[in-house]
Amino acid sequence: MTKQAWLVGFAVTGVLACGTPVAAPEAESISAATQTIRGGDDAHVGEFPYHVRILGRGVTKCGGALVQPGWVVTSAHCLQGFTASELTVVMGEVRIDVTEPTQQARSVMRWIPHPDYGVVDDAPLHDVAVIQVAQPFIVTTAVSPVAFPSGPPNIGTSLTVTGWGTSGTGGGTTTQLKYASMPVSPPTNCAWVILRNPVEGAELCMVLVNQRIGACQGDEGVPLVLNGKLHGVMSWDGTGGCQQFTIFTNVANYVTWIRSYTG
Template identity: 35%
Template sequence: MLLLLLLASSFLLLPWAGAGRIIGGWEAKPHSRPYMAYLSIQSELGDFACGGFLIRPDAVLSAAHCVAGKKKVNITVILGAHNINKNEPTQQAFHVGHWIIHPKYSGYTSENDIMLLKLKPRAKLTKSVSYIPFASHKERAEPGTMCQVAGWGLTSMPGDVTSVLMEADLKVQHENICEDSFKNYYMRQSMICVGDENGKKSTFSGDSGGPLVCNGKAHGIVSYGPKYCIFPEVFTRVSYFERWMRAELRKFALQDRPDSPSSV
């Protein structure tokens, strides 16, 4: 497993790439988060897993670092899953042939850590598969807001694994906490500072790309955290990228027109 390690102040930043799951959480009620997506990623560097979430029947949002820098990448998106190791009748699998990484994504600073994946055919919306609205550029999750995260990532820093979807509550923190921890790497406009100040709950390796859900909307994307502890964590601020996302989603729609050269 290859993990990109970034030097920050006196410790390392760790983008949550690879197989893993929620630390200090609990098993989610099966299919209670129908927007959750599991990304199975194969590349010449090995096999990886990330999270993501459905924002439209033809689009999944995730983190850029899940695929950036890898060659010969193949991505399968699975929707409607609870136990990812079982062939559940609710599951829908998509081989993704088209994805867009933000053009200003930086693997060094983790800025603009966002990616859109196009699903073709579109997902069939069911009780187990549906999309979640995302925060607009006018919406912000204020410090103290209790939000939810979910994923199939590692359940402990030693590397304990599971196959079922886990979830946990995490609080939005004041910006200065992440600024103190990550110095010049933390950007207020495009990132959200989140975490459990008691150090018992966290997203971790394999949860990358999953959503931070606050008041029923996706406000963040699991991005990075410190290597040697689980507090605080940094999420990509979805609302900051609303205009970019909507522009790319319009391109997705154009590609589906019968007269589009890329349509099949």
């Protein structure tokens, strides 16, 4: 979610917080073998069977990851304003403009945000939630859970993100699921593009490769995965333009809480 979007949203609700950006350092130069969400490669059915699309009142709102047949992990902020009965979870698809034979859809029984979820200096924190679907998904080659990590990813490691987000600020969303490789950067490198420093341990600072490849607007809640382990869900785009960094919730920090519901 962009910084601008948070400012607009909280100005409307009258709870806009204050923050002072720090001076911007020179952008770091990073390359990756996978040229892919903004600038992404097309995904194929079964390639990312854990990826979830979440609809609110019939409109795609965000992404998520299946962690048990009956449970999904996503960002808390993208569910705000919706009751469980207004949400639908869809899996087993890579195109959202057609109904694919592998597709499964479920209504939602309940969703629970992390108890410490909130907004600090115009940015969400502890931005994670679990969704319990009304009927567990049937596990197939196109629909299956992702595992939890035992710890956070190392700085410099590249992870895979998937989503249907925009190609950039003002760009349209895609009907084709995309994937991209994004490296982990030290939290201090994200500090200049947002109104507060990322909270180490709670958040991951992820780099858009060549300032154009990675998670963007419309990708909120989407999974960040390495070796079959869910390391992050997208929280917000600190640059406001999908050009430098994206902040993900560090799932490893919340595994105990998540498992208290999902088992």
